[in-house]
Amino acid sequence: xxxxxxxxxxxxxxxxxxxxxxxxxxxxxxxxxxxxxxxxxxxxxxxxxxxxxxxxxxxxxxxxxxxxxxxxxxxxxxxxxxxxxxxxxx
Numbered sequence: 721x722x723x724x725x726x727x728x729x730x731x732x733x734x735x736x737x738x739x740x741x742x743x744x745x746x747x748x749x750x751x752x753x754x755x756x757x758x759x760x761x762x763x764x765x766x767x768x769x770x771x772x773x774x775x776x777x778x779x780x781x782x783x784x785x786x787x788x789x790x791x792x793x794x795x796x797x798x799x800x801x802x803x804x805x806x807x808x809x810x
Contacts, residue, residue, distance in 0.1 A: 740766035743794060747771060750789045757785045762803060764790075771799050776806040 744764045751759035761776040771790050777783050783803055790799045 743771065746793055747790050750793065751786060754785065754789065757782050757789075759786065761806070762786055767800075769794070769798050772802055773799065774802045775804070777803050778806055780805070780807075 743766060747764050748759075751757060751762060751764075758778050759782070761778070762773060762782075763775040765772040765774060771794050773786055773790060777786070783801065783805075786803065787799055787801055
């Protein structure tokens with residue numbers, strides 16, 4: 721999966737009108753489109769160029785997948801994981 725051109729990094733795209741809202745919408749769409757991740761309780765916020773992934777995950781693999789999808793859009797250095805685990809006890 722590839723998003724956007726490689727000739728600009730995330731900070732350059734933001735300064736050229738790539739808004740926080742569009743970044744959040746792109747990440748939300750990528751998470752929703754992936755059938756292997758339950759993203760219903762994951763919230764996405766922006767703090768400058770940094771994407772904050774918050775909320776809850778129900779599987780350990782969801783954390784890695786959510787971080788990976790966000791990093792494909794904004795770069796690894798711009799993703800901050802604040803998700804909490806909510807695993808079933810059954």
